[in-house]
Amino acid sequence: MVGLALAALSSGIAGVVGFTEVLEPTAMRDIFLEVEGTTFDVRQAVLALLLVFVLTAAGVFLPHRVLGGLAPPARRTVLGVTSVATAVAALALFFFPVVWLSWLVALLLGVAVAVMVLQSPDANQKPWRTAGVAAGLLLFVTYAFQIVGGVEAGALGVRWFLLLGAVLLLVAAVLVLLGPAQPQAPPETGTFPQASAALRAPEEIARPWACHLLFGVLGAVFALAQPAVIDEGFGQAGFAVIVCSALLGWAIGYEVGPTFAPGMTRPRLTSFALLGSGVLMGAAGIIEELSGKAVLSGAVAFAVGVGVRAQPYVFSRRVGVTLGGVLALLLASAGFRAEVPLSTYAHWSVSSIGIGYGAVGLAALIAGVVALFTFSPQGLQGLAVDVVHAFRSPAAVPEGHSRGLPSGGALGPAGDHAAATGVFVAFEGADGSGKSTQASLLAEHLRSRGLGPVTVTREPGGTEAGRAMRSVLLDGEGVAARSEALLFAADRAHHVAALVGPALERGEVVITDRYIDSSLSYQAAGRELPRDEIAQLSRWATEGLVPHLTIVLDIDPQTAAARTASRGEQNHLDSADIEFRRRVRESFLDLAAKEPSRYIVIDADRTAAQIAADVHAAVDRLLSTRAAPQVRPDQARSAPVPPGVPGSAVPADHSGEAVTTVLDRGGAAQSAHPPADRSTPDRSTPDRSSATPHPAPATPNLAQAPKQTGPVLPTDQGEAATTVIPTRGSESAAVRPDEEPTTVLPGRPAAEEPQFRQTKSRERLQAQAEIERRARERLRQARMRSSGRERPQNSGPQNSGPQGPGPQEPGSQEPGPRDDGPGRRR
Ligand SMILES: Nc1ncnc2c1ncn2[C@@H]1O[C@H](COP(=O)(O)OP(=O)(O)O)[C@@H](O)[C@H]1O
């Protein structure tokens, strides 16, 4: 009943608002024609409309002072009484269309709107229900009359709309007064504050001026609709079309706002909304045709809806709407029209109403440009990333709507994530090893197998908050090693809480480009921070969430550097770079060797298609050990995330049966051989051989590995074995009797490489990576310079000192550049 009352109330209010906007110039026209016997003056009509607008706004402002402190039941009574008063005034106006009555209705309406929103903030947050109904009514009534009786009847139709609105208001008033009390919900966003005390301190509001300006644009769209239709002679049905379009545009923008352009940072989205609404507003002013004006008005309102929803504002939208509307009407009331000849046959008609549109549009446009530069501490940095990422799905978590994982202690067992039913795959490896390329190809592969939603994400910067941290980490002047470690952990914590965890809970396959092992390899092994502390940090950040499978793309640093050079990054590696990258590489291999059940190492110095074949085979095998997802994805995701996190109650499983699976580019199976004996010794690297002890060869089948056990952060365990698996063509399947043939994809021939390269998503990734990294490269040069200044304090012979069970080779005495962060390698 309360819902019905509110729907009726808001529709009634909207109906009356629509009517008074229409009525005012009409009444003015009648008065002028009657009293002065002159022709209708648009300027006077616009000024009269301005007064209606101002009075409505004044009415909206009044109750906050008076009613802010009233108890809800008292406010309810006020709402009922105000609604009755407004309805009576509207009825009077229907029968006696005189100008002062319309002003009274305007004032009462403002009060009614404000009291309604004070009483039920929810009514203000559901534009579909309120705006949509009213817009539909207005359009229907107006058009019905205009179709039957012509343009003049359209105006009459709007009078009947007033009657309808008044009746609805009366019904609503009765329902409000007699209905049960409504529980009060706390306002979220876009509401009038319940009381002035509810207003947040200004510094807590993100970008108030941007919101006010956006609402100003919206106010101008509505305020100018009536003058525009009078000026252009569209008739009142034209007014109804514009208002309907704008209301729907606003409602849609507001509704989809939180998930619109999920990959774009919210302040940036607001900037673009300002820019977009400015341009569209200008266009709406120029266009002299009804449908164009209507569509553009709708688009402007949509941009406003999206833009303000990107802001966590709690202040009222009244200020902006009023000021925007008033300014636009003031400009429009200048009442001039000039013809600008464009050619012999064409001319452009400039009117003061068009100027009203144009001025407000220009203000929004300029504000949008300012916002682009000022909304982020990094200014325009990351703009390209935001644009390229804008419509990517990984960050589709609405701002502030992250579904946190079940809370756990600092060392919460992986069982905390047992509710998750998805599959979590991580790619690790050096820059340029092809992680993002392979992540994208794997997603396509899984989707082509009908495995439903596949989320591809990355670290750092998989979420909106993460992108800010990424920017600090990679775009700035560089931060201290410990700060860097904390930031990576912070990014990871949010990534898991906001994106990975929820996606796994939804049963999706989540593929991440980098995860915990990157911290262990770059911060611990590379930067030589205490390994246990880094491990502990990540474990805490992720609440123990571990990937089901980690794919290490192993590649020679020089080869990787050559690849990244093709993206505009530096190619030359100095000895410090080489040493840093070597330690990182060793660390990845070491981690894989210690956790064979959960890792696969793939030689990444091959074509993307060859690597992809191995990756897909490994993931298919992983999925085959679960509930047959390739046949029935819903069941496939029913298995829990692996238990067992070091330091937790669940012990890690290191039974020794498991193996690290090394997929080499070599031809024959080498299951009983250590890496040094690979079939392609000419291409195997000494680094890898020395880094991974492989004393106990075993069957390299993920399907036979212990069921998804093993912690993500292993302690020192040397019993793991490495087995080399051939990867070319179908040989890999043929030589492995324990393998399920149906789950192993034969390696793709190299000839397919161009086809892979042309995939859309990969192009997108590449474009994104290229833009980002070029920017980063420049900044990292600066970072390297400052890092050079820092080095004397941190580097030296002690670098080869204790660092926990890290991957550094015992024989390595080369001074490790402690300050080498991720930035140093480029
Ligand atoms: N197997 C491959 N062989 C040659 N170039 C590759 C291969 N895989 C990726 N690339 C290229 O190398 C560069 C780095 O690839 P990318 O997937 O972005 O690596 P990462 O994510 O590890 O930095 C890109 O320009 C990409 O086109």
Ligand SMILES: Cc1cn([C@H]2C[C@H](O)[C@@H](COP(=O)(O)OP(=O)(O)O)O2)c(=O)[nH]c1=O
């Ligand atoms: C996730 C993570 C990344 N990094 C580094 C590795 C990379 O140099 C950088 C991330 O940059 P990114 O552009 O993601 O590198 P790529 O896509 O080539 O893998 O951050 C760490 O040092 N620690 C971490 O925990």
